[in-house]
Amino acid sequence: METLSIYAPKLITSREYIASGHRACSGCGEVLAMRYVCKALGRNTIISNATGCMEIISTPLPQTAWEVPWIHTLFENASAVASGIECGLKALKRKHGYTREVKVVAMGGDGATADIGLQSLSGAMERGHDFIYVCYDNEAYMNTGIQRSSETPFGASTTTAPSGKASMGQHTWQKNMAAIAAAHEIQYVATSCSSYPFDIMTKVEKAIKIKGPSYIHILSVCPTGWRCPSNSTIKMGRLAVETGIFPMYEIENGKYTLNIDLPKLRPVEDYLKLQGRFRHLDKDNTAEIQEKVLDEYNKVKRLAAGNKAK
Amino acid sequence: MTAKRIGIESSLAVAEAVRLANVDVIAAYPITPQTHIVEGLAEMVANGHLDAEYIPVESEHSAMSSCLGASAVGARAFTATASQGLILMHEVLLVAASLRLPVVMAVTNRALSGPLNIWGDHSDVMIARDAGWIQIFAENGQQAFDQTLCAFRIAEHQDVLLPVIINFDGFHVSHVIEPMHFLDQKTVDEFLPPYRHPHALDPDKPVTMGGFAMPNMYTEGRKSLDTALRESKKVILDTWKQFGDIAGRYYKPVEKYQAENADTLLVTVGSYSENAMDAVDKMQAEGKKVGLVRVRLWRPFPYKEIIEALSGATNVIVLDRAISLGGPAPVCSEIRAALYSLKDRPQVVSIVGGLGGRDISPANFEKLIATALDKIKTGDAAETIMFGVRE
Numbered sequence: 092m093e094t095l096s097i098y099a100p101k102l103i104t105s106r107e108y109i110a111s112g113h114r115a116c117s118g119c120g121e122v123l124a125m126r127y128v129c130k131a132l133g134r135n136t137i138i139s140n141a142t143g144c145m146e147i148i149s150t151p152l153p154q155t156a157w158e159v160p161w162i163h164t165l166f167e168n169a170s171a172v173a174s175g176i177e178c179g180l181k182a183l184k185r186k187h188g189y190t191r192e193v194k195v196v197a198m199g200g201d202g203a204t205a206d207i208g209l210q211s212l213s214g215a216m217e218r219g220h221d222f223i224y225v226c227y228d229n230e231a232y233m234n235t236g237i238q239r240s241s242e243t244p245f246g247a248s249t250t251t252a253p254s255g256k257a258s259m260g261q262h263t264w265q266k267n268m269a270a271i272a273a274a275h276e277i278q279y280v281a282t283s284c285s286s287y288p289f290d291i292m293t294k295v296e297k298a299i300k301i302k303g304p305s306y307i308h309i310l311s312v313c314p315t316g317w318r319c320p321s322n323s324t325i326k327m328g329r330l331a332v333e334t335g336i337f338p339m340y341e342i343e344n345g346k347y348t349l350n351i352d353l354p355k356l357r358p359v360e361d362y363l364k365l366q367g368r369f370r371h372l373d374k375d376n377t378a379e380i381q382e383k384v385l386d387e388y389n390k391v392k393r394l395a396a397g398n399k400a401k
Numbered sequence: 402m403t404a405k406r407i408g409i410e411s412s413l414a415v416a417e418a419v420r421l422a423n424v425d426v427i428a429a430y431p432i433t434p435q436t437h438i439v440e441g442l443a444e445m446v447a448n449g450h451l452d453a454e455y456i457p458v459e460s461e462h463s464a465m466s467s468c469l470g471a472s473a474v475g476a477r478a479f480t481a482t483a484s485q486g487l488i489l490m491h492e493v494l495l496v497a498a499s500l501r502l503p504v505v506m507a508v509t510n511r512a513l514s515g516p517l518n519i520w521g522d523h524s525d526v527m528i529a530r531d532a533g534w535i536q537i538f539a540e541n542g543q544q545a546f547d548q549t550l551c552a553f554r555i556a557e558h559q560d561v562l563l564p565v566i567i568n569f570d571g572f573h574v575s576h577v578i579e580p581m582h583f584l585d586q587k588t589v590d591e592f593l594p595p596y597r598h599p600h601a602l603d604p605d606k607p608v609t610m611g612g613f614a615m616p617n618m619y620t621e622g623r624k625s626l627d628t629a630l631r632e633s634k635k636v637i638l639d640t641w642k643q644f645g646d647i648a649g650r651y652y653k654p655v656e657k658y659q660a661e662n663a664d665t666l667l668v669t670v671g672s673y674s675e676n677a678m679d680a681v682d683k684m685q686a687e688g689k690k691v692g693l694v695r696v697r698l699w700r701p702f703p704y705k706e707i708i709e710a711l712s713g714a715t716n717v718i719v720l721d722r723a724i725s726l727g728g729p730a731p732v733c734s735e736i737r738a739a740l741y742s743l744k745d746r747p748q749v750v751s752i753v754g755g756l757g758g759r760d761i762s763p764a765n766f767e768k769l770i771a772t773a774l775d776k777i778k779t780g781d782a783a784e785t786i787m788f789g790v791r792e
Binding site for chain 2: 172175
């Protein structure tokens with residue numbers, strides 16, 4: 092939180108780049124996060140959007156909610172399209188007198204990022220294109236009806252990994268996309284959450300200044316898929332952070348900073364019990380999750396502390 | 402205007418055409434037998450002979466996706482592929498056409514797995530038949546060079562704005578060194594105006610590309626794409642005329658060879674046409690009334706020219722270098738359909754041959770024609786014949 096403007100909500104631009112009237116569910120945390128991302132990006136932006144909720148809610152022909160140039164082609168290739176846009180602009184500048192400074196941004200959900208689009212994202216990061224990738228992680232394929240992804244949390248019930256007599260639902264732990272992005276040795280990686288607008292905007296502003304790839308992973312609360320009331324979106328995101336389930340941190344040139352470092356974490360039960368997708372979990376399941384959450388949180392904390400010690 | 406004749410490998414000639422077109426972005430992933438084209442381009446960029454962004458992508462899917470991105474901001478984009486690479490990018494092909502992004506792609510036609518086979522065959526591009534791209538076949542290196550230059554002009558014409566595939570056979574064309582004529586830079590610059598997309602992605606005039614359509618919009622979207630593709634023929638013909646005027650080499654959607662007084666017409670696509678010509682020459686010298694018709698423009702399908710070329714014949718033999726497993730061979734089925742509305746229509750025999758790089762020599766063409774005529778005589782011409790299968 093480096094600039095005063097970030098502290099003062101009144102100084103945030105009233106300009107919207109994603110217009111109201113789009114078709115997101117009520118209480119959608121993802122579109123909220125996207126709105127803040129776009130406010131921070133400003134108008135000199137070209138967006139390459141993967142197939143998914145945000146694409147579907149914003150562009151039913153012949154309408155569009157977008158006030159910045161925006162392209163959607165397919166599910167798994169937002170980063171590759173962004174690569175082409177970035178190189179196309181470079182060539183236009185060098186050869187054809189194009190002068191505008193434009194930030195290229197690829198966006199997608201957790202499925203588009205961690206599953207089907209992981210290859211094209213990895214390729215684009217490895218090649219070093221000057222672009223920002225934003226993952227809006229709502230922890231399942233919500234657009235198609237709440238199917239599990241590699242970002243679905245352990246124990247959650249989804250339509251393709253449902254809980255039942257013989258299954259507790261998702262039995263794998265979430266893929267660590269921030270670590271995967273950081274393994275590409277890119278300059279800037281951050282996690283954020285739809286309940287923390289200033290945090291999102293600060294991180295996007297940092298990413299804009301990076302020359303090269305940067306990656307922002309935003310936990311985006313989905314009341315529809317998580318089966319919680321639509322007026323609990325902000326609370327749910329905050330609980331994810333306050334329980335340590337979703338630590339918010341940055342990795343700048345490999346150095347970790349824990350942005351919200353709570354002296355005491357709330358028990359995971361505070362978060363799990365409010366969501367229908369976890370309703371079937373028993374005490375043992377909750378204890379297992381609690382242990383894993385503390386492990387992972389402490390891992391980030393240690394990495395951040397090690398960074399400070401240097 | 403036309404510079405002197407030089408000997409060069411066809412793939413490198415295509416790379417030279419792309420350089421002359423002053424392309425802005427090349428995104429490519431290596432696959433045999435396409436590699437010499439993209440290696441040639443990489444070398445030109447590395448040596449400063451071509452000022453372009455070269456994106457060494459991690460897959461063909463991303464190659465085409467990157468070309469879409471580049472084309473959408475108004476940059477001239479090129480890629481090349483073959484076989485499984487073309488199949489992997491298939492999903493993206495459809496979007497290039499529907500977003501009306503004039504990407505140009507060279508396809509060195511190669512067989513599909515399995516079994517794995519790297520040699521010439523048209524099965525790869527026949528599966529892309531319905532993707533909405535303009536598709537043109539070149540039979541040799543000179544044609545591949547010429548058609549690559551024409552492709553940019555056709556694709557980017559403001560009445561067209563559609564992607565174009567230039568097909569030529571893997572190895573039989575791509576790796577062959579032949580004497581050919583290039584054009585000089587000044588001539589190309591006059592022939593090929595700079596690319597300008599009328600609604601490029603630009604913060605000054607934000608547009609949304611790639612919205613989704615409900616049932617009340619989808620049909621209209623497909624209709625408009627189909628109409629654009631069909632109507633592109635006008636620009637294709639006009640471009641070939643203008644190219645002919647500057648280069649002295651004229652192209653037509655359907656080209657005839659010794660077809661005037663023939664009762665039997667053989668129809669071929671791609672490089673084997675040249676072997677077929679030798680066979681036709683020999684058979685005509687022996688007094689046999691055999692001629693050749695070559696299909697150059699595959700999409701939009703040239704109904705009028707096909708009917709005009711074939712309707713006078715008694716027998717039509719169509720050679721497909723692609724197999725449609727369990728169904729009719731692709732080129733033949735379309736030609737049959739085009740001729741079906743005629744009152745007096747020729748007998749049509751479908752032959753599949755030359756798969757996976759298997760040669761069809763002039764002598765084999767003679768055999769192939771004889772086999773087909775036998776089938777017509779015995780009234781047994783309905784089924785596709787697989788030519789040259791070892792038993």
